[in-house]
């Protein structure tokens with residue numbers, strides 16, 4: 001029974017600093033590739049037996065202190081009425097992109113038990129299989145990040161269509177955000193009810209916004225998600241990638257834990273979040289290419305900074321890269337445990 005992750009999220013003392021890695025299940029693991037070799041990504045997400053298997057791989061191979069549900073942030077967008085496909089090497093495609101008022105008004109709400117039963121079944125099976133070994137994290141995209149995928153039709157560079165709708169038709173954008181937020185709330189509450197013991201909300205693209213636009217168009221919806229989870233009692237983690245310029249505002253979203261990327265040092269972030277903050281992060285994913293002795297010093301430095309927070313969960317500042325040797329990922333987990341004990 002290892003509940004150090006949940007204790008750290010609540011700001012309680014722990015015998016060592018818990019660690020998990022964003023995207024800890026994935027292509028850098030040969031065991032994942034073996035499953036993916038015979039199954040496409042969406043089928044993997046929709047088959048509980050396989051999703052359970054790949055969720056458990058990093059727990060067994062790396063010894064991380066939390067499991068994260070194997071799924072994708074884009075999964076709940078499909079039952080809203082948009083086609084979803086993952087093309088090898090090209091990333092996700094949402095078709096048709098949602099750009100008009102009529103399209104926004106035709107987006108449907110979801111009933112998670114009916115529309116994404118495989119996600120809830122995966123969570124239930126994982127809780128049985130984990131049997132308390134480590135806690136299980138559920139997750140979703142944040143409303144703004146999900147909106148970018150719907151409006152752009154996939155990953156984007158300039159986010160022209162999203163920003164255009166935001167500025168040209170703010171009431172249409174607001175309606176889009178309202179519908180996505182309703183779906184996200186229903187989706188995350190269902191995950192918590194099925195047994196997710198913490199929730200991470202990924203705001204991968206909110207960092208493209210100025211502080212003023214973030215406060216106007218993204219933050220209120222992220223805050224509504226956090227508030228809607230308050231009565232579930234599960235710790236809420238809010239990770240904004242490239243959000244260093246937004247930290248004061250991010251703090252007001254009301255999450256229990258603030259996820260940090262590597263561009264802001266934890267000590268500098270704490271000055272802006274307040275020393276009573278609980279933080280998660282923030283090793284540069286590319287630092288795993290460092291030789292062992294220099295990696296050790298990086299990990300030690302982050303742990304020292306993390307001790308100034310009310311609680312610290314060690315993580316990378318973004319997802320594990322496919323190019324990372326699995327032994328290096330395991331080394332990071334071992335170093336965190338060794339140097340924080």
Ligand code: CP3
Nearest residue numbers: 022023024025026041069070071072073091092202204319
């Ligand atoms: O962290 C985990 O181990 C749990 C699973 C997980 C995946 N995606 C699996 C996945 C989680 C938490 C995500 C979140 C996710 N998905 C985010 C937010 C985090 C971040 O990286 O900023 C975003 C933006 C997505 C959207 C997405 N999914 C993209 C852009 C892509 C294609 C690019 C890529 O990395 O391949 C995906 C595919 C995806 N999601 C894969 C995995 C393991 C690779 C699919 C494959 O096996 O080919």
